[in-house]
Amino acid sequence: AQRVTQPEKLLSVFKGAPVELKCNYSYSGSPELFWYVQYSRQRLQLLLRHISRESIKGFTADLNKGETSFHLKKPFAQEEDSAMYYCALRANTDKLIFGTGTRLQVFP
Amino acid sequence: EPEVTQTPSHQVTQMGQEVILRCVPISNHLYFYWYRQILGQKVEFLVSFYNNEISEKSEIFDDQFSVERPDGSNFTLKIRSTKLEDSAMYFCASSFSGGEETQYFGPGTRLLVL
Numbered sequence: 001a002q003r004v005t006q007p008e009k010l011l012s013v014f015k016g017a018p019v020e021l022k023c024n025y026s027y028s029g030s031p032e033l034f035w036y037v038q039y040s041r042q043r044l045q046l047l048l049r050h051i052s053r054e055s056i057k058g059f060t061a062d063l064n065k066g067e068t069s070f071h072l073k074k075p076f077a078q079e080e081d082s083a084m085y086y087c088a089l090r091a092n093t094d095k096l097i098f099g100t101g102t103r104l105q106v107f108p
Numbered sequence: 109e110p111e112v113t114q115t116p117s118h119q120v121t122q123m124g125q126e127v128i129l130r131c132v133p134i135s136n137h138l139y140f141y142w143y144r145q146i147l148g149q150k151v152e153f154l155v156s157f158y159n160n161e162i163s164e165k166s167e168i169f170d171d172q173f174s175v176e177r178p179d180g181s182n183f184t185l186k187i188r189s190t191k192l193e194d195s196a197m198y199f200c201a202s203s204f205s206g207g208e209e210t211q212y213f214g215p216g217t218r219l220l221v222l
Contacts, residue, residue: 036213043111044151044199044213086151093164094139094206095153 002027002091006099013077014107021072021102023061023087032090033063033070036098039083047072047085057081077106110134112214114200120220121190129185129217131200140183141201141211142175144168151199157183158206190221 003026013019025031035047048056050063050070061072070087087099113132121127133140142154155165157175174186183202187194197216203209 043215046210046212049210088151094156094203094211095141095164095166096143096151096211097153098143098151100150 002089002097004087004089004097004099006085006087006102008102009100010103010105012105012107015079016076019072019074019077019081019104019106021085021087021104023070023072023099025068025070025087025089027068027089027091029092031063033061034088034090034096035059035061035070035072036086036088037083038086038101044086077104079106079108082106112200112202112212114198114214114217116217117215118218118220120222123192123221124189127187127190127219129187129198129200129219131183131185131202131214132181133183133200133202134204134212135181137202137204137212139163139203139206139209139211140175140177141203142185143199143201143213144196145199145216146193146196154185154198156206163206187219190219192221195219195221 005024033050036044037047038044059074084101086101088096115130140157143151145151155169156163172188176184199216200214201211203211
């Protein structure tokens with residue numbers, strides 16, 4: 001079965017601390033992985049995708065097929081990073097399969 | 109920057125009533141989607157739509173649900189006879205093409221069934 005697991009519902013850090021939001025997936029083929037972010041009172045928006053291998057707002061994520069993980073990392077968190085973060089998988093069709101999300105709180 | 113829009117932002121209805129949720133996808137997009145998120149749960153795929161027909165639907169998308177693109181701009185989700193468990197946030201999304209293309213989400217419609 002295709003599944004995305006985000007084990008942490010809430011992650012709280014202080015400004016300037018490193019952040020790692022965990023995401024594990026279950027899929028036997030070659031997945032496409034995404035991170036979507038939802039800031040307070042805003043819509044879901046794409047943060048990054050593994051095929052782009054880019055850094056957005058200082059965030060990076062590396063697909064590790066051996067560990068079936070796609071953790072989101074940022075070396076120095078900022079207050080404006082506070083949001084809900086959703087990891088998502090696209091398997092062999094167009095639909096996105098989402099994890100339950102992790103709320104990141106960055107304290108000043 | 110073009111955005112997906114959805115109306116209404118909130119809807120309250122009585123159980124058994126029909127509701128229509130409306131979406132205006134980004135104008136040059138060809139693929140359309142509905143997702144929903146029950147409070148406290150994950151965002152779940154409902155249906156995808158391309159070339160005026162459903163291309164995929166989930167188990168949730170039973171006979172009570174239907175989608176339509178009545179004109180060149182709107183994309184609607186109809187729930188024929190709402191149940192309490194249909195209470196959720198409903199998100200519309202669109203993409204220029206399928207496959208690798210990014211899906212852009214609307215702000216959502218919060219549906220409450222009493």
